[in-house]
Amino acid sequence: MDTDLTAAYDRCRELHRRHGRTYYLATRLLPAWKRRHVHALYGFTRYADEIVDRTEDLPPTERAARLDDWAGRFLAGLHGQPVHDPLLPAVLHTIAVFDLDRDDFASFLKSMAMDLTVTSYRTYDALLDYMEGSAAVIGTMMLPILGSADPAAARESARHLGFAFQLTNFIRDVAEDLDRGRTYLPDEDLAAFGVTRADLLAARRRGRTSEPIRDLVRYEVTRAQAHYVAAAPGITLLDPASQSCMRTAYALYGGILDEVAAQGYDVFVRRATVPRRRRMAVAARALLTPTGTPVVVPGPPPAGDLPPVHGVDSRAAYRAALG
Structure with a gap:
């Protein structure tokens, strides 16, 4: 070169x-x-x-x-x-x-x-239209570099992984996005949980959340996890030399959601990050995992977790995201 x-x-x-x-x-x-x-x-x-x-x-x-x-x-x-x-x-x-x-x-x-x-999105479908260009295409750009024996089969999983990663960022970065005048959590979701943008701004100023915002964030975490579930089969379709990389990325981005949950779904108290020791352990484990081993995926929300609020059901987020 x-x-x-x-x-x-x-x-x-x-x-x-x-x-x-x-x-x-x-x-x-x-x-x-x-x-x-x-x-x-x-x-x-x-x-x-x-x-x-x-x-x-x-x-x-x-x-x-x-x-x-x-x-x-x-x-x-x-x-x-x-x-x-x-x-x-x-x-x-x-x-x-x-x-x-x-x-x-x-x-x-x-x-x-x-x-x-654009500073907000009325519905999840509208947000998906945005993420098609900002997230799904990142997955399809990456696929030829990572390589796959069956790229057609791996393509949809790659798109879902792009969605999952970006939704994780949106959940983690609610406070930062508010500072830029934007919200990526759909307006219809805010309304369903009785949350307004003013409520989000107030939580940002206080540095701590409220119970309705907690439930909203927990719901969005469930929605993101549904995309992780849909993305998982594609990792074993990648070239063997690429699988440990994507196992690591999958686990670490998903780990951000674990950190959000560990802090009580309060995205204002601090920015959720995966500790360095855990990052290194995940990478080492991925290197030692035999090629083709199925990826461990987040499970569906337990029965009774986050019951319907004004018609919103966390389990429905799984079904909607998985098509």
């Missing part, structure tokens, strides 16, 4: 190491030749997110212009034009090596643009 391309991959790896500790640890379990391509995809998605979320002092029109400019350079590069950018050469090289679907990248950029204007 030429110097500029090597530097671009290094830049993506540094973004991944600095901002995606959980996923970065899992990626270290991949063969070295695959890692740089995963770093490139992470760098692409993270940089777009930085334009949207780390330039809050700028007016929305300026932020949109910056995203459009960067997306334009990316699209120009896809058409073979020279690109002067610190990380896009690595992304374009990865796309070419694996012949990744260009439509996935267009969908992702569309969802990033939505974050500049």
Whole structure:
């Protein structure tokens, strides 16, 4: 690789190491030749997110212009034009090596643009439409790099894993998203549990939650776990060299939900993180797990757990997410 391309991959790896500790640890379990391509995809998605979320002092029109400019350079590069950018050469090289679907990248950029204007989602279906571009396509981008003997069968599981990871982030980061003027918990869910945005903001100011918000978060955890259940079969369909990586990512992201539960579903008291000792133990266990071993999945909510509230049933979240 030429110097500029090597530097671009290094830049993506540094973004991944600095901002995606959980996923970065899992990626270290991949063969070295695959890692740089995963770093490139992470760098692409993270940089777009930085334009949207780390330039809050700028007016929305300026932020949109910056995203459009960067997306334009990316699209120009896809058409073979020279690109002067610190990380896009690595992304374009990865796309070419694996012949990744260009439509996935267009969908992702569309969802990033939505974050500049959309501050809430009325229904879960509306949120899923957003996550199709911001999360599901990440799973399908990754699949050719991870490899699979049956990519068609693994594709739907990869999409669900993208949904599961992003819902985990939404649950963990309710407070941070409120600070940016957004809520990703659907409005219809808030209403079902008698929660308003004002209630969320008040809990944010207090640094602790209320019982209705606790029940709401517990319900959303159940919904995310349903996607983990749907994603699990796809991990054993991956190339053997990729399975320990994704077992680790699966367990560690799911572990964030365990931490949310351990703190009583209070996402305002502190940001839920998986302790470093547990992260290392999960990675070691994944390395020692024989290829093809079924993934341990979160079970359905126990009978009587989170009874219906204004027609909302936690067990129905499993059925809805699993189709």
